Amino acid sequence: MSRRTMALLSQWTSRVFSVDMDGETVYFKIHDTQTGKGGKEVLRMFGNIQKGASCYSLLVSSGEKIHSARFHWKLKDKLSTALPPQCRFSPMCSFLPGVRDSLVHGYFLQAPSSDSSATTERLLRQWLRLDDPLLVCSYLHEENTPRWIQHLWNTEQNHGIVPSEAPESHPATLNLINSDVFYSFQAARDVLQKCADIIPEAASVLELLPCDGDMEARSKPDFPIIVLEGLDATGKTTLTESLRDALGATLLRSPPPCLSPWRARFDQEPPILRRAFYALGNYITAQQIYSQTSKTPVIIDRFWHSTAAYAIATAVNGPVCDLPAEGSELYRWPSDLLQPSVVFLLTLDPEERKRRLKDRGQGETKEEHELDLNQVFRLRVEEAYKRISGPTCISVDASSSAEQVLRQVLLLIKAKRYL
Numbered sequence: 080m081s082r083r084t085m086a087l088l089s090q091w092t093s094r095v096f097s098v099d100m101d102g103e104t105v106y107f108k109i110h111d112t113q114t115g116k117g118g119k120e121v122l123r124m125f126g127n128i129q130k131g132a133s134c135y136s137l138l139v140s141s142g143e144k145i146h147s148a149r150f151h152w153k154l155k156d157k158l159s160t161a162l163p164p165q166c167r168f169s170p171m172c173s174f175l176p177g178v179r180d181s182l183v184h185g186y187f188l189q190a191p192s193s194d195s196s197a198t199t200e201r202l203l204r205q206w207l208r209l210d211d212p213l214l215v216c217s218y219l220h221e222e223n224t225p226r227w228i229q230h231l232w233n234t235e236q237n238h239g240i241v242p243s244e245a246p247e248s249h250p251a252t253l254n255l256i257n258s259d260v261f262y263s264f265q266a267a268r269d270v271l272q273k274c275a276d277i278i279p280e281a282a283s284v285l286e287l288l289p290c291d292g293d294m295e296a297r298s299k300p301d302f303p304i305i306v307l308e309g310l311d312a313t314g315k316t317t318l319t320e321s322l323r324d325a326l327g328a329t330l331l332r333s334p335p336p337c338l339s340p341w342r343a344r345f346d347q348e349p350p351i352l353r354r355a356f357y358a359l360g361n362y363i364t365a366q367q368i369y370s371q372t373s374k375t376p377v378i379i380d381r382f383w384h385s386t387a388a389y390a391i392a393t394a395v396n397g398p399v400c401d402l403p404a405e406g407s408e409l410y411r412w413p414s415d416l417l418q419p420s421v422v423f424l425l426t427l428d429p430e431e432r433k434r435r436l437k438d439r440g441q442g443e444t445k446e447e448h449e450l451d452l453n454q455v456f457r458l459r460v461e462e463a464y465k466r467i468s469g470p471t472c473i474s475v476d477a478s479s480s481a482e483q484v485l486r487q488v489l490l491l492i493k494a495k496r497y498l
């Protein structure tokens with residue numbers, strides 16, 4: 080058994096478990112049967128489990144962050160293809176309240192019948208024999224009582240379980256720092272260096288990175304640095320191009336074109352790799368900004384706000400109130416990343432945005448598709464954008480014509496004396 084698994088087991092009875100069940104996140108914890116302590120034994124979390132269904136949980140217990148993230152990322156496909164069709168599974172995680180990096184991801188399985196449960200058990204035992212980095216539990220309902228028992232397969236331990244109150248901040252925030260959001264060039268580069276042997280494209284990206292010395296803070300830029308942010312189809316590309324023409328500016332994009340050959344490859348990877356890729360794209364763009372800002376104003380289409388907002392809004396999968404609180408250190412601007420003069424956040428009515436997306440006719444990223452399907456995700460992205468600290472971020476209503484939006488932004492630039 081790996082050291083990580085043993086470490087996980089040593090904290091087992093202090094952990095809280097969370098399961099996303101039918102749109103609701105349910106929390107439960109071990110009921111300390113030895114001392115008889117523990118809350119009321121009415122377990123609402125199992126309230127909507129079909130009668131006679133068998134339940135299992137899988138937690139990814141492997142050690143190294145990248146290996147664990149990639150194993151968990153592939154586990155979802157494995158479950159989708161290997162489980163009996165009538166089985167259901169939901170995201171599950173386990174964490175030590177308030178303990179950074181204690182979050183462990185997994186899935187909660189429901190097998191509705193004895194046949195499907197026998198097949199599921201056989202499958203899980205096979206995976207355990209493969210020494211897959213998994214902790215497996217099954218849940219048994221004690222007849223005629225509201226009690227459920229969690230049976231930990233890897234060690235034959237049994238525990239009663241009871242509901243747990245929702246933690247103060249969403250469990251995902253425990254692991255965000257340098258796993259979903261990267262607050263330094265070094266932290267993001269480390270991730271790509273560690274995965275270079277499993278993802279050859281990482282080596283190509285590493286070759287394009289600035290050297291450490293180049294990351295030192297530079298003198299104040301001569302010309303303004305203006306970032307345009309916003310959801311897809313809010314009009315960023317249109318506005319950045321017209322601003323470039325109106326101001327005689329240089330137009331840059333993040334991630335920069337030099338990373339385009341590998342973007343789709345990293346978009347397929349789990350968050351720790353994908354977000355490190357985008358974060359490094361911002362640092363390469365920062366170098367390009369430095370080289371231009373002594374000659375002309377610089378306009379950038381997406382920068383750090385997109386990277387951080389999409390990462391936080393993806394990791395925290397509940398309603399907007401589950402986002403880290405305003406002022407949280409998780410919204411801070413990386414101390415080694417150039418800060419623009421101003422960020423304009425284009426906002427648009429969802430229906431108008433959908434119309435423009437359709438009119439544009441381009442494909443949309445998986446993330447944008449998710450934005451359309453999942454209004455709550457879109458609201459989290461929009462709110463996370465606004466909470467990012469650092470440069471001034473001005474919301475601009477982008478619903479009027481392209482000409483009017485341009486005029487509005489030029490007036491703001493002039494009024495705030497950015498030029």
Ligand SMILES: Nc1nc2c(ncn2[C@H]2C[C@H](O)[C@@H](COP(=O)(O)OP(=O)(O)OP(=O)(O)O)O2)c(=O)[nH]1
Pocket residue numbers: 309310311312313315316333334357358380381382385386387389390444446447
């Ligand atoms: N540029 C950028 N996009 C990110 C980042 N993290 C996630 N994304 C997602 C947001 C969108 O779903 C998609 C945006 O990618 P692009 O900016 O290349 O697409 P596109 O130029 O079509 O977006 P746009 O039309 O400017 O909204 O990628 C990031 O750090 N930077």
Ligand SMILES: Nc1ncnc2c1ncn2[C@@H]1O[C@H](COP(=O)(O)OP(=O)(O)O)[C@@H](O)[C@H]1O
Pocket residue numbers: 309310311312313314315316317318435436438439477478479480481482484
């Ligand atoms: N202010 C605007 N009013 C109406 N349509 C617009 C406006 N700005 C952009 N569009 C159109 O909406 C679509 C998306 O614009 P685009 O600039 O590509 O947005 P983004 O870069 O934010 O994805 C394009 O077809 C574009 O022509």
